[in-house]
Amino acid sequence: MNVIIDLCIVPLGVGVSVSKYVVECHNIINAAGLKSSLHAYGTNIEGEWNLVFDTVKKCHERIHEMGAPRITTTIKLGTRIDREQTMDDKIKSVKEKLSSQ
16 A cells, blocks of 8 residues: 655754755655655655555664664555556646636
């Protein structure tokens, strides 16, 4: 089953800047071959359920290896079985509706 998730991983106890941890997770997501889209407060990821969540686990493991004693993560997710839908499809649909206003 495919899934689209909105992932926000926040390492705790590492100071104010977390960009180096975001870069590490981005590299892990890319290495997994998953499609992703970075935004200001997280990352959208799409792919096969097990691969996506194995990748999230790898992000957690790597951030702990980098010295973060705690991590808090927020995930929003959606699945469909009636048809295939990508992140791009969802954005295109909204943009089409906006342009017809």
